[in-house]
Amino acid sequence: MATSQDEKKMKILCLHGFRTSGSFLQRQISKWDPSIFSQFDLDFPDGVFPAGGKSEIEGIFPPPYFEWFQFDKDFTEYTNLEECISYLCEYITTRGPFDGFLGFSQACIHIKLIKPGSNHHPAQGLGHELTRGATLSALLLGYQAQGKVLKDHPPFKLFVSVSGSKFRDPSICDVAYKDTIKVKSVHFIGAKDWLKEPSEELATAFDSPLIIRHPQGHTVPRLDEAATEQLRAWTTEILSHNNKILKGENHELENGETKVDDEEKKPEEVSNKIDTAQVQQDGIGIELKREVEVVKA
Template identity: 35%
Template sequence: MASQIQRKHRILCLHGNSSSAKILNQQVHRWPETVLEKLDLVFLDAPFPVEENPDFSEFTNFEECLAYLEDYMINNGPFDGFLGFSQGAMLSAALPGMQRDGLALTKVPKIKFLILISGGKFGGIKIGLPELTLTAFSVPLELPSLHIIGDLDRFRLESIELMEAFVDPFVIYHPEGHTIPKLDEKSLEVVFAFIERIQETIRADEARICLNEKSKL
């Protein structure tokens, strides 16, 4: 039991526009080892080439992207949560609602938490609304979420709007722009509090599953 409680949380990491799994890996590893040692991070390359000068008002290959994501999770999971940067954060943020509504990720375990960096909300400020995401934010999302928002980020308002779609979000503001920042002492306190929250959430979920299985015997 102790090993299960202390296990690392497996996280699928989605990069942003014109980026890659390798670049996101390098950026996230600017964080201190005291954080990284608690997380099992897996970085995934997007399946389609980026379109020139995207304005985020329309999204192509959306359903194909979701299918690619689910296939990867089936073959390489299970995963506990998502980390997304920029466009990767936009997609990550919508997945729990789509999964709840039976529109995506129906063959994999429930998403338990999110880390969203410089993200935005589908259907929000200057961001399009793919049909499958129409109801993704229809009710506040209650899973633990960590939002990292830059004061000079061009997506700052979008990130704040996204944060407001979650119940009791953890939030880190930093003085930089559209980037993955290093974590100062105050930010680290927020990160560790968030990790403690997701540990509690996963322990509670595992306990419920155990009780349900016992009741079937």
């Protein structure tokens, strides 16, 4: 019975940040009420490459630490990015299918945000959490939508972004963010996060994003009651919609619309059923457009 229940859970691939680990991201997410993701299967893999230098979490969380790929100081030139994408696509194909991503930040775009002549490192005092899992996740979502990767994998259904942002390379942007990404997404944006504006920009790449704001900096935030309920409602709506599909009550098309079996139905009955289904689906979109201000750390 336990195996049957596990098989029905939606699977989320959780990508950690720069020179940290899957175990560290798992600890970060443990700040949240466990009921939020209790009906999901969360997978926390380690990055492709061993950390090539000092980790910002040394002394805070035990090694080993990992990297997904490497980059220059302006975060415009990348090394081993294609290898990273290939690795993740293989991981997703062999261990999936997955229903979505959860990722934290993206690292080193902060170099562009430092005032000229300043010696201040924006990571100081912000929890030593320099990562890029959310940015990498969004890249894969955009690439799949454009048919660049994972062509045989089912479309992803959800994305949880914490302090995420876009890649800056125009050759990547012109593909990954060419069209609005039609994946249900929630974006955590901190009032004191140096990546606040880039996180806002990433949210605009998605259709009807839910934005949860918090007063903290560059971190996986602790959520107050209001934010917890908002996130729980978001996951509940997604689970409900997915369960209806699995039970055969409706069928999801590639464009996200709802197809209703209309054989042997009177025209007025078909029309009414389609209208009801559309209202139910649009309700998800309405819910996702709401924003919540987190008032507690």
